[in-house]
Amino acid sequence: MSSFTLDGQTVTFDAGQTIMQAALAAGIYIPRLCYHPDLKPHGSCKLCTVKVNGRQASSCTYQAQDGLVVESNTSELNDERRALLQMLFVEGNHFCPSCEASGNCQLQATAYELQMMTPHYDHFYPDRPLDASHPDYLLDFNRCILCSLCIRASRDVDGKNVFALSGRGINTHLIVNAASGQLADTGFSGDDKAAHVCPVGVILKKRSGFRVPIGKRSYDIRSIGDLAEPGES
Amino acid sequence: MTAPPKLKIATTSLAGCFGCHMSLLDIDERLFDLLELVEFDRSPLTDIKHCGACDIGFIEGGVCNAENVHVLREFRANCRILIAVGACAINGGLPAQRNHLSLPSILEEVYHTSIGLAPGNAIPNDPELPLPLDKVHPLHEVVKIDYFIPGCPPSADAIWKVLNDILAGRKPELGHGLMHYD
Numbered sequence: 001m002s003s004f005t006l007d008g009q010t011v012t013f014d015a016g017q018t019i020m021q022a023a024l025a026a027g028i029y030i031p032r033l034c035y036h037p038d039l040k041p042h043g044s045c046k047l048c049t050v051k052v053n054g055r056q057a058s059s060c061t062y063q064a065q066d067g068l069v070v071e072s073n074t075s076e077l078n079d080e081r082r083a084l085l086q087m088l089f090v091e092g093n094h095f096c097p098s099c100e101a102s103g104n105c106q107l108q109a110t111a112y113e114l115q116m117m118t119p120h121y122d123h124f125y126p127d128r129p130l131d132a133s134h135p136d137y138l139l140d141f142n143r144c145i146l147c148s149l150c151i152r153a154s155r156d157v158d159g160k161n162v163f164a165l166s167g168r169g170i171n172t173h174l175i176v177n178a179a180s181g182q183l184a185d186t187g188f189s190g191d192d193k194a195a196h197v198c199p200v201g202v203i204l205k206k207r208s209g210f211r212v213p214i215g216k217r218s219y220d221i222r223s224i225g226d227l228a229e230p231g232e233s
Numbered sequence: 234m235t236a237p238p239k240l241k242i243a244t245t246s247l248a249g250c251f252g253c254h255m256s257l258l259d260i261d262e263r264l265f266d267l268l269e270l271v272e273f274d275r276s277p278l279t280d281i282k283h284c285g286a287c288d289i290g291f292i293e294g295g296v297c298n299a300e301n302v303h304v305l306r307e308f309r310a311n312c313r314i315l316i317a318v319g320a321c322a323i324n325g326g327l328p329a330q331r332n333h334l335s336l337p338s339i340l341e342e343v344y345h346t347s348i349g350l351a352p353g354n355a356i357p358n359d360p361e362l363p364l365p366l367d368k369v370h371p372l373h374e375v376v377k378i379d380y381f382i383p384g385c386p387p388s389a390d391a392i393w394k395v396l397n398d399i400l401a402g403r404k405p406e407l408g409h410g411l412m413h414y415d
Contacts, residue, residue, distance in 0.1 A: 096414035097385035118381040125332035
């Protein structure tokens with residue numbers, strides 16, 4: 001069977017698997033925000049950047065090959081990942097104490113895992129109004145990190161194309177694909193894949209936010225890097 | 234053998250709610266252990282009004298008015314190590330939720346146009362009151378901060394861990410369970 005080494009550990013893989021997929025199957029955590037095992041990789045958040053034979057690459061898009069030497073959990077890469085997280089935190093409004101997703105948020109949990117004690121940079125404090133038009137779901141764009149998971153889920157799984165990214169560079173933002181720009185005027189529903197892939201607190205089910213109290217949520221119980229068993233995503 | 238000189242700690246709350254100070258007090262009987270190693274200078278706990286030369290400054294709350302800036306600079310000028318404690322000190326927190334609104338529009342709504350105001354109500358302009366800043370800022374946007382303890386508030390255990398790390402000369406670290414932003 002083909003294999004590569006990840007931080008010195010031998011990882012076997014099936015033909016066609018990416019480094020990320022092989023690592024997950026082996027129960028090894030590589031930090032990530034825009035990767036979801038059920039969706040096509042996007043390679044945009046760059047949290048999963050590893051060194052492959054000494055050169056940086058996104059592990060979610062890089063095909064595993066026999067004999068590769070991959071480094072992931074190094075202080076150099078983790079310092080760069082922490083800087084990416086800090087930029088995500090200051091570009092949006094991530095006020096965790098008031099966020100329904102706190103404790104279930106992958107951005108927050110990844111920042112815990114990488115020991116982000118401070119956002120370090122100057123905050124942007126952008127003005128991003130909410131969209132509460134839909135009867136069952138709320139969109140809080142303040143927390144969007146542009147991972148595009150909802151876009152890919154809605155387009156590739158739900159076949160609805162409810163979400164899109166608009167603008168360029170620092171002006172890139174998530175939009176809703178309706179003439180009014182309102183979620184209520186799309187075919188979005190709670191049964192959609194797109195309703196369940198947001199890694200942060202943008203797409204929120206109404207009237208259920210605090211059923212599980214803060215302190216008893218997913219990443220309060222275990223750290224995001226603590227994969228319960230090999231193959232768990 | 235004489236005991237080593239105690240380290241001096243100053244504490245203050247700027248645009249905060251004193252929740253982080255309550256969490257400091259929540260270290261409970263460990264306060265006795267702490268007081269073997271440190272003594273408090275300027276702090277709401279001592280009621281000393283100005284900071285002398287200190288080893289550690291413990292600051293909760295962000296910077297929302299001119300007085301906050303003066304106090305923060307006094308701490309920076311006098312403390313060898315400054316620690317930003319809690320969400321507000323680190324990212325502005327709750328007070329910073331006004332940052333996407335203009336200050337005049339907020340004052341106008343609070344003191345002129347909101348319902349239930351007494352007749353003749355006006356925006357306060359007593360010279361004793363510090364002027365609000367246009368935006369609320371975390372501490373590190375105003376002075377250099379050496380260490381950060383996240384949380385709203387950080388747990389007593391998190392504060393205890395960081396203080397102990399610093400007192401022992403270690404880089405402060407918070408493992409899973411102690412690191413919280415909420």
